Amino acid sequence: MTDPRIPSALTGGPEPTAPGGDPLRWCVYTTVSLLTVALGPAVLVVFAATALVAYGRAWAGGQRRSRCLLGDTRVVLVYLGVALALGGLAVVLGW
Numbered sequence: 001m002t003d004p005r006i007p008s009a010l011t012g013g014p015e016p017t018a019p020g021g022d023p024l025r026w027c028v029y030t031t032v033s034l035l036t037v038a039l040g041p042a043v044l045v046v047f048a049a050t051a052l053v054a055y056g057r058a059w060a061g062g063q064r065r066s067r068c069l070l071g072d073t074r075v076v077l078v079y080l081g082v083a084l085a086l087g088g089l090a091v092v093l094g095w
Helices: 024-039 041-060 074-094
Strands: none
Touching: 024 041, 024 074
């Protein structure tokens, strides 16, 4: 019998998975929300700029559809540009 404190990946066994999959995205959403509350609109600027660059590269590479709810990569780019502008305006105005 192996020590349960040792991850099964290190012992050669399969990792146990939670039924229905790992709800990791909810942890990510909570972390992003917490950063936004703690650091204000500067976080929006950082995330929007990072996403805008990533989607711009994806568009340039030929990706025309996104798994994002908005679907079309061009629509996502517009959304991110507006979010970046609003975040920048909020930083400048001190909101």
